[in-house]
Amino acid sequence: MNDEVNILYSGEARYVTSFHRAYGAGMQVSGFVLDASTEAGLADVVVTDGRQWARTDQNGHFTLPSSPARHVWVRVPRGWDTEQWWSTRAPELTFRLHREEQPSVPMRFAHLTDTHVSTVAGDPSDAVELAVRHGDGTDTAAALELALHRAADSGAGFAVITGDLTDHGTAAEFDHVRSAMARAPLPVYVLPGNHDHYGHRHEPRDTDSPLGGGFLGDATVERYEEKLGPRWWSRDIAGMHVIALDWFSAWCGIDDHLQREFLAADLARVEPNTPVLVLTHDQLPTSWLRHLHASAQHLRLIGVLSGHWHAPKAIVDQGCAHVSTGPAGFGGLDWSPPQLRLLDWDGTSLTPHTPTPVTTPGSAPVATPPARSLHHRLVVGTGQHLGRITCAKNRWIVPSYDDTTQRNCLSAIDVDGTLHWRHSLGTTPLTGITSNDDQIIAASVSGQLTCVSPDGSVLWTYQLGSHLHNRLHNAPITTDNGMVVTGNLADLAALSISTGQPLWHRDDLGPVDTLLTYGNGTATDDTVILPFGGPYRGMTSLEISTGTVRWADDDGTPLPLSDVVPVGADDALLVRSGPTIERFHLDTGQIRWRTPLQGRFSTAAPHHDGHTITLVSGDGIMHRLDIDTGTITTRTTIPARRPAHGPYRTTGIGAPTAPVHSARGLVIVLIDGSVWQLPEHGQPTMLTDLNRTVTTQPAALGDRLAILDTRGTVHIVCL
Numbered sequence: 158m159n160d161e162v163n164i165l166y167s168g169e170a171r172y173v174t175s176f177h178r179a180y181g182a183g184m185q186v187s188g189f190v191l192d193a194s195t196e197a198g199l200a201d202v203v204v205t206d207g208r209q210w211a212r213t214d215q216n217g218h219f220t221l222p223s224s225p226a227r228h229v230w231v232r233v234p235r236g237w238d239t240e241q242w243w244s245t246r247a248p249e250l251t252f253r254l255h256r257e258e259q260p261s262v263p264m265r266f267a268h269l270t271d272t273h274v275s276t277v278a279g280d281p282s283d284a285v286e287l288a289v290r291h292g293d294g295t296d297t298a299a300a301l302e303l304a305l306h307r308a309a310d311s312g313a314g315f316a317v318i319t320g321d322l323t324d325h326g327t328a329a330e331f332d333h334v335r336s337a338m339a340r341a342p343l344p345v346y347v348l349p350g351n352h353d354h355y356g357h358r359h360e361p362r363d364t365d366s367p368l369g370g371g372f373l374g375d376a377t378v379e380r381y382e383e384k385l386g387p388r389w390w391s392r393d394i395a396g397m398h399v400i401a402l403d404w405f406s407a408w409c410g411i412d413d414h415l416q417r418e419f420l421a422a423d424l425a426r427v428e429p430n431t432p433v434l435v436l437t438h439d440q441l442p443t444s445w446l447r448h449l450h451a452s453a454q455h456l457r458l459i460g461v462l463s464g465h466w467h468a469p470k471a472i473v474d475q476g477c478a479h480v481s482t483g484p485a486g487f488g489g490l491d492w493s494p495p496q497l498r499l500l501d502w503d504g505t506s507l508t509p510h511t512p513t514p515v516t517t518p519g520s521a522p523v524a525t526p527p528a529r530s531l532h533h534r535l536v537v538g539t540g541q542h543l544g545r546i547t548c549a550k551n552r553w554i555v556p557s558y559d560d561t562t563q564r565n566c567l568s569a570i571d572v573d574g575t576l577h578w579r580h581s582l583g584t585t586p587l588t589g590i591t592s593n594d595d596q597i598i599a600a601s602v603s604g605q606l607t608c609v610s611p612d613g614s615v616l617w618t619y620q621l622g623s624h625l626h627n628r629l630h631n632a633p634i635t636t637d638n639g640m641v642v643t644g645n646l647a648d649l650a651a652l653s654i655s656t657g658q659p660l661w662h663r664d665d666l667g668p669v670d671t672l673l674t675y676g677n678g679t680a681t682d683d684t685v686i687l688p689f690g691g692p693y694r695g696m697t698s699l700e701i702s703t704g705t706v707r708w709a710d711d712d713g714t715p716l717p718l719s720d721v722v723p724v725g726a727d728d729a730l731l732v733r734s735g736p737t738i739e740r741f742h743l744d745t746g747q748i749r750w751r752t753p754l755q756g757r758f759s760t761a762a763p764h765h766d767g768h769t770i771t772l773v774s775g776d777g778i779m780h781r782l783d784i785d786t787g788t789i790t791t792r793t794t795i796p797a798r799r800p801a802h803g804p805y806r807t808t809g810i811g812a813p814t815a816p817v818h819s820a821r822g823l824v825i826v827l828i829d830g831s832v833w834q835l836p837e838h839g840q841p842t843m844l845t846d847l848n849r850t851v852t853t854q855p856a857a858l859g860d861r862l863a864i865l866d867t868r869g870t871v872h873i874v875c876l
Contacts, residue, residue, distance in 0.1 A: 320350025
């Protein structure tokens, strides 16, 4: 074998056997890597098919054992670039590189993800095609081009897109992605996500042999490779060694071990102390992170960028920024707008910024409210999505994020608008708050719980599960016997509310998946009922004392979306996907009635007064129902004031928050910031218009309503 061909695996025979089994008999590929301006050969350049490796000699020549079905690509070294960096199905190859001025450091680049470019309608019954079911027909191809131009306008020197480039993985969708990349005003680097491997569902071939299963389905890989090249690759960019992986094909069992071996072999060829940036569609599992750290002991791991969750998250752990970003073409599952994320690279460390909206919602003339209606404004941060304002000791407790400090805060505000206290509670967004007169318990998306007294003193903290992998969006539940229950399917715990000590913990209810648990649960004397928002379990009742499951949704039951709202001591209300609303028995889960609703995706909880249910679903459609029968008595559309956003959508989608009982009766705040009174009879009346996007649940104290907009400003409205 040529001395320039290196196979750095301890189990070489096992590797070669598995390679041929998966990809067919090998062939000899040879060729040159040349300087495009002089046609001179370039020495010591790595050429690979992602499994076997070669370095060019002093004439730029290489020889590589490969497979006729696989891509061969040049690992572009620092200071060089090329438009032709990969090729396939050819025994003789020539790669031409041209010198490129190195981007100056410090520099900025953009992270985009989950663009879901779509040209087909899809199957609304398909579990993974939620954009078809809940979307609004957004032109995602145009949205991708807009996002890339917005990235360049924001000062980005290049952009990475971490998968789900397409919605269905068809040839036409890949062509749209290629066209957008070709017209982009900056270099764009891509890798596949799960949706990019679904082409066999829509354009089947006789040669398809999909592998995988479970909620996310199975995968084929050929269509992506035909259009966009290698599914895992590496190159040097701006002094960083960037390495991309195909998370979903590994998850499906197609090439897990091959990618692990590629990762180890690639990093072994990188100079010591080189900064390494990893790109993947989903956050890497724990076993992969261990393998990554073991393979990069001589390097500096500065970041892991991902998507898949349609909701942003950023954690810096041991100097490495673990960052995910929301979708670039439509609203995220956390009701965030279409977005990209800018990251600053100073040559030493990576600094992720708060996501930048790709589109700016249009404004409408603001109605002039009565002079006394808007009482006070108070800036408590720079942003907040989801979560809720709660009350303790006649004060509002408000979550927010501060981009200047990159910290999340909890603020206590008096009814006159005075800031009583403000505490920093970590670097990940506060997504759920529960309070009583003695404790305030704030949960972050990473699973950190902080118990604070009403005067602002921190009483205890607790980390639930892995802070890197946790996705906690629902609020903790407090019980009458002094417990707090919180978590998701993969990490659920009961703690002592006075000390924070764990009383029981479950990590076996199911995996955490991308369908967020929006709703807050409820507790009875001996059970806690949680509306898990995933396909593995759904609504689940557990014994408070032990965590033992009493009952759970049957397979195929529509997913819970809202809070569980008690009706008396025995029943509760819940909104599910569809959307539908149901009344069920807390002790058994038995359905009393279930009623279809109009409107699209809705996470707003229903409100009831003991007789009538009021619910505003997607598209701003207000429903009134009889609480005993579920019969819809009235249905009215509340007109949106201006375009907004929502999960899978870029147009107005009604209310992500529930109606609030106040001194003025029921009021509701739509996502566009308009505030409406919902009278018992007659049409809704607009009280005021904040002209700001609102996704956080408001709260009333007496005749005043506190509303937190997504820019981190509290508006106190006198009702």
